[in-house]
Amino acid sequence: MNELGKKLARIAFDERGADYLLAMREEHGNVAPSMIRKGEDAGDVRVDLPYQLVNILSNIYPWVPKGRIAVVCRRCDEKALNEIIKRNLMDRDRLILIGLACTREQVALCRCSDPVPSKVDIGEANAPVREDPLMVKLDSMSQQDRLKFWTSEFRKCNKCFGCTLNCPVCFCDDCVLEEHTFTPELGIPPSFAFHLVRSMHMSDKCIECGECERSCAGGIPLLTLRKMANRDMKRMFGYEAGDKEKVSPLLTTLEGKLLEDGEHVC
Amino acid sequence: MSVNHVLTTCPYCGTGCQFFLQVVDDRLVGVVPCKTDEISQGRLCIKGYHAHAFVHHPDRLKTPLVRKDGQLVRASWHEALGRIVSEVKEIVAHHGPDSVLVLASAKCTNEENYLIQKLARAAIGTNNVDHCARLCHASTVSGLILSFGSGAMTNTTPEFDNADCILVTGSNTMEAHPIIASHMFKAHAKGAKVIVVDPRETPLSRMAYRSLHQKPGTDIAWINGMMKVIIDEDLYDRDFVKNRTTGFEALKKVVDGYTPDRVEQITGIAGKDLIDIARTYAKSEKAMIAYAMGVTQHSNGTNIVRALANLTMLTGHLGKESVGLNALRGQCNVQGSCDSGGLPDFFPGYQKVDDPETVKKFEKAWGVKLPHEKGLTLTWAVQQAAEGKIKAIVAFGENVMLSDPDITHLEKALKKLEFLAIVDIFPSETALLADVVLPAACYAEKDGTFTSTDRALRPVRKAVDPPGEAMPDWKIACELGRRFGVPGFEFKSPSEIMDEMAGLAPIYGGIDYERIDRQVIRWPCPSKDSPGAKFLHAGSFKMGRGVFAPVEHTDPQEVPSPEFPMILTTGRNLFQYHTGTMTRRSSKLEREAPEPYVELNSKDAKAFGVVDGERVRVSSRRGSVSLAARVTDNIIPGTMFIPFHYAEAPANRLTNPALDPIAHIPELKVCAARIEKG
Numbered sequence: 001m002n003e004l005g006k007k008l009a010r011i012a013f014d015e016r017g018a019d020y021l022l023a024m025r026e027e028h029g030n031v032a033p034s035m036i037r038k039g040e041d042a043g044d045v046r047v048d049l050p051y052q053l054v055n056i057l058s059n060i061y062p063w064v065p066k067g068r069i070a071v072v073c074r075r076c077d078e079k080a081l082n083e084i085i086k087r088n089l090m091d092r093d094r095l096i097l098i099g100l101a102c103t104r105e106q107v108a109l110c111r112c113s114d115p116v117p118s119k120v121d122i123g124e125a126n127a128p129v130r131e132d133p134l135m136v137k138l139d140s141m142s143q144q145d146r147l148k149f150w151t152s153e154f155r156k157c158n159k160c161f162g163c164t165l166n167c168p169v170c171f172c173d174d175c176v177l178e179e180h181t182f183t184p185e186l187g188i189p190p191s192f193a194f195h196l197v198r199s200m201h202m203s204d205k206c207i208e209c210g211e212c213e214r215s216c217a218g219g220i221p222l223l224t225l226r227k228m229a230n231r232d233m234k235r236m237f238g239y240e241a242g243d244k245e246k247v248s249p250l251l252t253t254l255e256g257k258l259l260e261d262g263e264h265v266c
Numbered sequence: 267m268s269v270n271h272v273l274t275t276c277p278y279c280g281t282g283c284q285f286f287l288q289v290v291d292d293r294l295v296g297v298v299p300c301k302t303d304e305i306s307q308g309r310l311c312i313k314g315y316h317a318h319a320f321v322h323h324p325d326r327l328k329t330p331l332v333r334k335d336g337q338l339v340r341a342s343w344h345e346a347l348g349r350i351v352s353e354v355k356e357i358v359a360h361h362g363p364d365s366v367l368v369l370a371s372a373k374c375t376n377e378e379n380y381l382i383q384k385l386a387r388a389a390i391g392t393n394n395v396d397h398c399a400r401l402c403h404a405s406t407v408s409g410l411i412l413s414f415g416s417g418a419m420t421n422t423t424p425e426f427d428n429a430d431c432i433l434v435t436g437s438n439t440m441e442a443h444p445i446i447a448s449h450m451f452k453a454h455a456k457g458a459k460v461i462v463v464d465p466r467e468t469p470l471s472r473m474a475y476r477s478l479h480q481k482p483g484t485d486i487a488w489i490n491g492m493m494k495v496i497i498d499e500d501l502y503d504r505d506f507v508k509n510r511t512t513g514f515e516a517l518k519k520v521v522d523g524y525t526p527d528r529v530e531q532i533t534g535i536a537g538k539d540l541i542d543i544a545r546t547y548a549k550s551e552k553a554m555i556a557y558a559m560g561v562t563q564h565s566n567g568t569n570i571v572r573a574l575a576n577l578t579m580l581t582g583h584l585g586k587e588s589v590g591l592n593a594l595r596g597q598c599n600v601q602g603s604c605d606s607g608g609l610p611d612f613f614p615g616y617q618k619v620d621d622p623e624t625v626k627k628f629e630k631a632w633g634v635k636l637p638h639e640k641g642l643t644l645t646w647a648v649q650q651a652a653e654g655k656i657k658a659i660v661a662f663g664e665n666v667m668l669s670d671p672d673i674t675h676l677e678k679a680l681k682k683l684e685f686l687a688i689v690d691i692f693p694s695e696t697a698l699l700a701d702v703v704l705p706a707a708c709y710a711e712k713d714g715t716f717t718s719t720d721r722a723l724r725p726v727r728k729a730v731d732p733p734g735e736a737m738p739d740w741k742i743a744c745e746l747g748r749r750f751g752v753p754g755f756e757f758k759s760p761s762e763i764m765d766e767m768a769g770l771a772p773i774y775g776g777i778d779y780e781r782i783d784r785q786v787i788r789w790p791c792p793s794k795d796s797p798g799a800k801f802l803h804a805g806s807f808k809m810g811r812g813v814f815a816p817v818e819h820t821d822p823q824e825v826p827s828p829e830f831p832m833i834l835t836t837g838r839n840l841f842q843y844h845t846g847t848m849t850r851r852s853s854k855l856e857r858e859a860p861e862p863y864v865e866l867n868s869k870d871a872k873a874f875g876v877v878d879g880e881r882v883r884v885s886s887r888r889g890s891v892s893l894a895a896r897v898t899d900n901i902i903p904g905t906m907f908i909p910f911h912y913a914e915a916p917a918n919r920l921t922n923p924a925l926d927p928i929a930h931i932p933e934l935k936v937c938a939a940r941i942e943k944g
Binding site for chain 2: 020027028029030031032033034035049050051056059060063064065066067152155156158159160161162165166178185186188189214215216217218219
């Protein structure tokens with residue numbers, strides 16, 4: 001057990017009363033997600049790789065009916081959990097957040113404007129990055145050139161669905177991207193609709209963790225696309241995803257009243 | 267309540283991506299990509315993301331089955347294994363050991379393939395052991411062994427990232443090897459010129475610097491044409507040719523006949539495009555070639571592979587990082603099943619079965635007398651079965667009834683057998699014809715290793731228990747070996763099997779489970795202190811000099827005729843895998859590609875009066891299938907494409923069983939066919 005493992009085990013189990021700790025640790029010369037049980041050796045824990053632990057948790061959460069789960073959370077993970085909890089998909093009382101402040105390098109890789117969790121348990125707070133260089137470049141291009149840029153990027157999409165499968169705030173039971181109208185079977189690359197439907201659909205949920213971009217087998221700069229859609233969301237509705245209380249302005253009646261609980265989770 | 271993330275290797279194509287299986291109480295609930303893996307780098311394709319989906323499918327075979335009064339009925343392991351051994355022994359007693367064929371499997375681990383070939387050679391006494399590599403890269407293995415002395419991918423998958431020219435031919439890389447394509451994109455983003463030569467407009471060709479379409483079966487012509495341009499314009503690597511090869515003058519003479527005009531006539535590729543790609547490829551410093559079934563599955567497949575080998579030697583594009591000739595292999599362990607000796611002419615590690623010294627070495631190690639002559643290849647043996655010369659087949663996980671050419675004839679051959687035993691995870695089309703069916707564990711239910719297309723040893727780790735009474739193939743092989751009464755089948759773990767194999771196959775000499783548990787090692791790895799090899803043929807070839815083999819273009823065995831005016835070619839799509847036993851039981855994959863179809867060009871569709879989505883009948887000299895038409899401009903006029911995944915319209919009812927004379931690979935990529943409404 002490394003020092004980090006000891007520290008995390010102490011925080012999770014001794015100080016905060018968790019039954020499980022979801023973290024990353026070294027296994028077989030690689031870094032593996034691990035659901036560590038109370039009393040178990042935490043092993044050599046690592047926090048330097050941006051695994052999407054909230055998404056990993058979402059997959060197993062329905063299968064773990066009891067006990068409190070501590071999760072190592074970056075600021076984006078914390079915001080993803082807020083979106084999940086707001087939709088009653090997880091119970092806040094069963095979750096213990098261990099705050100991880102991202103390194104300067106990671107903040108740069110994510111062009112992250114909000115990198116510090118509300119409580120820092122591990123790491124040191126680093127300054128945000130205000131600009132996404134690609135977004136700045138795209139902003140300066142003509143609409144036609146932007147279309148050309150995205151068309152050539154989307155050609156690399158081979159429909160692995162990694163951008164949805166690895167997304168912590170993708171939680172519809174029936175995915176609109178699997179609807180044949182938008183995404184006909186067989187064809188790759190899928191049409192513009194695939195990316196644009198996803199882009200609009202995620203704009204009141206996306207917390208800019210960047211996992212879609214990191215897992216894209218085509219190397220498409222999806223985080224930039226997300227940031228651009230989120231910027232529009234903010235401009236048009238004054239709304240940013242990830243808040244504990246605030247409900248998406250899209251989840252309202254035509255009169256502007258918020259929808260009742262559970263009426264519309266997506 | 268236990269939750270585990272088990273790091274293992276994807277069971278689909280040969281890229282060797284690693285992922286974590288999410289396990290809750292002996293049940294798989296998901297797949298998480300592994301970010302630290304140097305090959306997959308946290309990325310997977312749609313098949314990988316759903317690799318858990320078929321594992322708990324209710325159709326899994328759970329008990330042994332034995333045919334009684336014409337019906338397959340449940341039996342005990344004792345009875346089923348006993349039946350196989352007594353039937354095979356009886357047939358061997360009457361007709362000799364060479365009347366039996368054993369089929370290994372590219373879906374089984376290295377350790378299992380090692381035991382399966384040992385079972386054939388040491389327990390039954392025949393070199394008649396082969397597997398589905400015969401249908402995919404047999405011509406690569408035979409062609410490259412003749413040209414270079416070693417029949418494997420020369421580079422590693424991550425080396426594509428830094429190439430500055432990638433020539434892709436006969437490979438629909440984005441669909442068949444999505445994560446290798448992902449590495450090609452990295453090079454593309456840095457400005458590499460991607461050249462695609464394929465009869466179909468593949469998704470990759472839309473990003474290519476040049477996308478050229480040759481008529482199926484005309485590859486030697488354009489490859490020779492490239493070499494003529496390169497020699498005429500003095501763009502070849504004189505030092506490499508002089509110091510590292512033999513046979514240049516003969517090559518020069520043969521390729522001289524392939525002028526751009528003549529190449530255009532044969533292939534349909536415009537002369538100016540040919541000249542351009544020849545120059546681009548020759549002048550690039552880091553040039554890599556990637557190819558797959560479009561090159562190999564021809565009755566002259568070995569020669570096409572040798573033509574590509576000639577091209578790399580002529581330009582000196584070999585033996586360096588991000589420079590080489592790369593056969594992309596299509597099954598999780600097809601590289602390893604060849605390495606482990608699942609071939610009729612090679613012991614493990616490509617050691618010849620007809621070399622007396624090698625035979626002596628294996629006789630000493632295994633403590634039995636061994637046959638001295640090469641065995642029969644899968645495709646040849648099946649033809650022998652039709653003539654009654656092969657009496658029994660024991661097959662581990664092959665579904666020949668969908669994967670092999672001309673299945674109408676094949677079914678007759680199988681029905682003529684006195685005995686057929688199948689080991690599989692699902693009741694495949696072939697299993698339904700068997701006398702005994704044994705239930706096997708799948709990749710998620712056993713330990714072992716796969717060898718990826720780039721020669722890396724990839725651990726396979728057990729995540730859940732097999733269903734019912736199913737057992738891993740290595741245990742089944744051990745049980746059979748012991749019941750045949752020969753020594754050397756008393757293994758307690760796959761790790762022990764690898765130790766035995768490493769002791770006998772020098773290219774695996776330094777491999778053991780402790781080493782590969784934590785590091786990526788690629789063969790050749792002759793000793794424990796060897797780190798393995800990244801790219802091959804640096805400095806010299808295994809056999810000294812590389813051999814130029816002048817090869818001429820020849821027509822495919824079948825060319826269009828008035829009765830069958832079209833060329834039919836076959837292959838895969840992204841979402842289904844081979845005979846579909848796994849993917850068609852994975853709902854998300856089946857959603858994407860639920861039914862069989864034939865692709866044809868819009869001009870042909872118009873000529874035949876066929877519209878998109880219409881039901882059509884496609885026929886060849888061997889049979890016909892009924893399926894939906896997909897009208898597209900992504901295939902050249904005169905050619906049709908049918909994926910071979912679908913039992914309800916099997917492409918291989920149509921394909922031509924004509925064989926390459928050296929590799930015995932069938933001409934799955936070209937036959938003459940016609941299309942009719944209805």
